[in-house]
Amino acid sequence: MQCLDDLFKWLRTEGGQVAVYDATNSTKDRRDEIRKRCGENGVEVIYVETLCTDQEQIAFNVRETKLFSPDYKNMSAEEAIQDFKKRIAQYEKAYETLEDDQLSYLKLINVGPERKIIINRPTVSIMARLASYAMNLHIQRRVIYLTRHGESEANRTGKIGLDTDLSADGVLYSAALATFLGKHLSRDADVKVWTSTMRRTIQTASRLSWDRVAWKALDEIDAGRCDGMSYEEIEQRMPEEFSMRKADKLTYRYPRGESYQDVMIRLEPILLEMERVTQPLVIVAHQAILRVLYGYLKDIPPTEVPNIEIPLHCVIELVPKTYGVEEQRHPLMIEPKLGSSPYS
Ligand code: F6P
Numbered sequence: 001m002q003c004l005d006d007l008f009k010w011l012r013t014e015g016g017q018v019a020v021y022d023a024t025n026s027t028k029d030r031r032d033e034i035r036k037r038c039g040e041n042g043v044e045v046i047y048v049e050t051l052c053t054d055q056e057q058i059a060f061n062v063r064e065t066k067l068f069s070p071d072y073k074n075m076s077a078e079e080a081i082q083d084f085k086k087r088i089a090q091y092e093k094a095y096e097t098l099e100d101d102q103l104s105y106l107k108l109i110n111v112g113p114e115r116k117i118i119i120n121r122p123t124v125s126i127m128a129r130l131a132s133y134a135m136n137l138h139i140q141r142r143v144i145y146l147t148r149h150g151e152s153e154a155n156r157t158g159k160i161g162l163d164t165d166l167s168a169d170g171v172l173y174s175a176a177l178a179t180f181l182g183k184h185l186s187r188d189a190d191v192k193v194w195t196s197t198m199r200r201t202i203q204t205a206s207r208l209s210w211d212r213v214a215w216k217a218l219d220e221i222d223a224g225r226c227d228g229m230s231y232e233e234i235e236q237r238m239p240e241e242f243s244m245r246k247a248d249k250l251t252y253r254y255p256r257g258e259s260y261q262d263v264m265i266r267l268e269p270i271l272l273e274m275e276r277v278t279q280p281l282v283i284v285a286h287q288a289i290l291r292v293l294y295g296y297l298k299d300i301p302p303t304e305v306p307n308i309e310i311p312l313h314c315v316i317e318l319v320p321k322t323y324g325v326e327e328q329r330h331p332l333m334i335e336p337k338l339g340s341s342p343y344s
């Protein structure tokens with residue numbers, strides 16, 4: 001209940017909009033108490049219940065996730081499994097499923113192809129988005145490779161945006177990328193490769209042996225009237241715009257262009273699709289786009305996202321786990337010496 005009070009404080013005074021109250025609210029009484037308190041605080045409630053009836057899936061889940069939980073830090077695997085089974089049995093004794101038709105709730109039953117989702121009373125607008133998000137989630141282990149395109153002609157001349165070809169070094173990177181991924185992933189594997197619709201990402205991925213999909217949503221942040229200018233030119237010719245972006249890179253929107261916040265919203269369908277994919281996934285995109293995808297996967301606060309380090313000519317290998325994401329960075333060639341963004 002103290003935690004719930006913290007949650008109200010965050011929603012009321014610290015700019016919070018949606019809070020997830022993750023606790024064992026497994027009895028009707030407890031849920032009623034939460035609803036009462038939320039009502040008193042002007043907060044709408046959606047209950048989310050997840051059920052798993054597949055014994056094999058439960059065993060897999062305990063092995064793959066619970067054993068790494070901080071609760072079992074100093075226990076052997078066998079002890080932890082036994083303890084978790086006891087824990088489930090205890091919960092089952094007291095457990096009351098959600099079935100009150102008057103409540104807004106989402107019930108997620110099992111994962112994988114046999115999954116069933118029940119949406120009751122979708123009066124709160126966010127429920128549809130939550131349901132489609134939940135529909136895409138899975139707990140299979142998979143790898144995601146993120147890389148920027150190879151150096152482009154625009155990078156070489158220090159200009160932002162544009163839709164130029166790769167430079168000679170950029171072409172070398174596309175070959176290095178094909179060799180690297182060829183060593184890590186089998187040619188016959190069902191690998192998903194996504195690019196933007198821009199020449200530099202399509203050219204970078206052109207040597208890969210798997211099918212590619214070009215997404216418009218993966219195109220680089222639209223710099224609007226600043227597209228094709230260098231940072232120095234923007235500073236000289238549009239000093240006000242330059243200082244506004246420097247002051248708040250997350251919400252600043254280029255004239256007739258986009259902000260990082262706009263890009264985050266544009267990428268929502270990509271994030272959903274990224275969650276759904278179980279196969280190895282290679283995303284060849286752009287600096288701002290990859291900052292957002294990486295920030296989402298690594299749970300980085302939005303204000304820090306526009307300054308995340310995503311160098312050229314480097315593959316970022318990510319394996320999402322229940323508690324965090326495993327990361328390895330593989331620089332394949334020396335990073336070109338480009339002027340770094342003065343906004344960071
Ligand atoms: O400079 C390469 C680039 O991809 C530009 O096209 C884009 O405007 C920029 O990076 C995004 O980085 P920042 O938000 O730091 O300006």
